[in-house]
Amino acid sequence: MRPQSNIYEAGAADIRALFEDHVDGDSSRIALALSAVPLDGAARLAIEKSLEAFGYGADSCSFAVLDPRGNDDGEGAELDPQSVFLLVEALDPTLLVITDEKTGRVVAQAYRAAFDLDAPARVFGRPTCVFRDLTALLATDNGKQTAWKVLKSFPKR
Numbered sequence: 001m002r003p004q005s006n007i008y009e010a011g012a013a014d015i016r017a018l019f020e021d022h023v024d025g026d027s028s029r030i031a032l033a034l035s036a037v038p039l040d041g042a043a044r045l046a047i048e049k050s051l052e053a054f055g056y057g058a059d060s061c062s063f064a065v066l067d068p069r070g071n072d073d074g075e076g077a078e079l080d081p082q083s084v085f086l087l088v089e090a091l092d093p094t095l096l097v098i099t100d101e102k103t104g105r106v107v108a109q110a111y112r113a114a115f116d117l118d119a120p121a122r123v124f125g126r127p128t129c130v131f132r133d134l135t136a137l138l139a140t141d142n143g144k145q146t147a148w149k150v151l152k153s154f155p156k157r
Contacts (some may be wrong), residue, residue, distance in 0.1 A: 034107065118150060
């Protein structure tokens with residue numbers, strides 16, 4: 001990625017480059033979904049289709065993982081709270097989706113915040129949906145209703 005003409009964009013591009021193994025998407029997308037390990041297709045599709053239904057269009061979400069290897073073992077390339085803060089602020093999404101409890105704890109530490117699971121929240125002023133386990137919610141009809149209720153908290157465009 002070529003640095004832009006202003007100093008903010010150049011710095012943000014450098015930070016994004018640090019996390020390229022952790023992110024699928026870029027700062028042009030309005031939303032960022034964070035997860036401990038890569039999301040399955042159903043969870044990604046649910047987020048993408050919801051954002052599209054709210055008027056944000058297709059491909060409006062970037063996806064970031066704490067551990068791109070998918071180990072969820074707390075070792076190796078996993079992002080810590082400070083790294084998560086840098087990543088989120090470099091991408092600067094308008095909307096944030098936290099897809100699991102582990103990621104919720106890391107984001108809470110990063111932003112020195114507290115929020116309920118399976119509920120809407122605000123993180124650094126951003127409308128945020130926080131899930132205990134989005135993938136598990138989508139496995140049942142009641143869970144899908146819960147997920148939809150939380151996602152509907154995002155403002156419509």
